[in-house]
Amino acid sequence: MAELPKFLEGGAFGILNDVLAGYHSNEGYATPNRFEVLVHGPVSLGGGNLENVYAGQERQGGTQRARDISLRCESVNLPGRNMSTVTDSNIYGPTREVVEGVTYAEDVTLTFQSSSGLDERKYFEQWQENMFNPDTWNLGYYNDYVGSVEIYLLDKQDQRRYGLKLWEAYPKTINATALNMGTNNEIIKVEIGFAFRYWKALDI
Numbered sequence: 001m002a003e004l005p006k007f008l009e010g011g012a013f014g015i016l017n018d019v020l021a022g023y024h025s026n027e028g029y030a031t032p033n034r035f036e037v038l039v040h041g042p043v044s045l046g047g048g049n050l051e052n053v054y055a056g057q058e059r060q061g062g063t064q065r066a067r068d069i070s071l072r073c074e075s076v077n078l079p080g081r082n083m084s085t086v087t088d089s090n091i092y093g094p095t096r097e098v099v100e101g102v103t104y105a106e107d108v109t110l111t112f113q114s115s116s117g118l119d120e121r122k123y124f125e126q127w128q129e130n131m132f133n134p135d136t137w138n139l140g141y142y143n144d145y146v147g148s149v150e151i152y153l154l155d156k157q158d159q160r161r162y163g164l165k166l167w168e169a170y171p172k173t174i175n176a177t178a179l180n181m182g183t184n185n186e187i188i189k190v191e192i193g194f195a196f197r198y199w200k201a202l203d204i
Helices: 016-024 050-054 061-071 119-128
Strands: 035-040 073-075 081-088 096-104 107-113 147-154 160-174 189-195 198-202
Touching: 035 061, 035 073, 061 073, 061 119, 107 160, 119 160, 119 189
Parallel strands: none
Antiparallel strands: 035 147, 073 107, 081 096, 107 189, 147 160, 160 189, 160 198
16 A cells, blocks of 8 residues: 655645635635726826826816726736846855846836727827927926826726836837728727836735
C-alpha cells in the first residue's frame, strides 16, 4: 500500500461546494462589464467641479459635458504596475533580484461610443489644443493640460467595490475613426490613448 505524503493539512482547501458557495454569496465574482469611468479634464474644459456634476448637483457647462462623455465609455483596461529590479550579486549563494524603481503602464486606451456630432472626439481634440497652439505650434504648460481619470469596478448592486485613479492624465493619442459604407447599424467608436504619470487605488 502506497504511503500518503505528510502535508500539514491532508484535505483539499478549495473543494467544489466551497467554490459554489462563494459564487452564490453576496460577494460573488467580479464581472468585466460592470464598471464606470469618470474623466476629469483640465480646468479650462470645466474640470474644476466634477464631483458635484457626477453627484447630480450641477447640470450645465463643461462639467456636464465631461459627465456625458464619461457615461459613453464602452471599454477600458485597468493599468498595470511593474517593479524595476536589478540583480544583487554581492552575496554568497544564489543571487537575488532587488527593486530599484517602479514603472507604470505607458498608455491606457478608453473606447467611447460616439454621438451623432462626434462630441466625444471634439472634446478630446479641444483638450489636446491645450497642449499646443495649432496656429503658432507653441507648446502649453504641463499643469494646464493634465487631468485625471477614475475607474471603478461595480458589483451586481452597482456599488463601487474597487477603484483607481490615473494622476496627471491627458489624451496623448486620438486614434483614427473608421467610416465604412457597409456598416449600416453600427455605432462609431472613438479610441483615446491616455498617458499618465502614476495611478493610486481608491478606497471609498
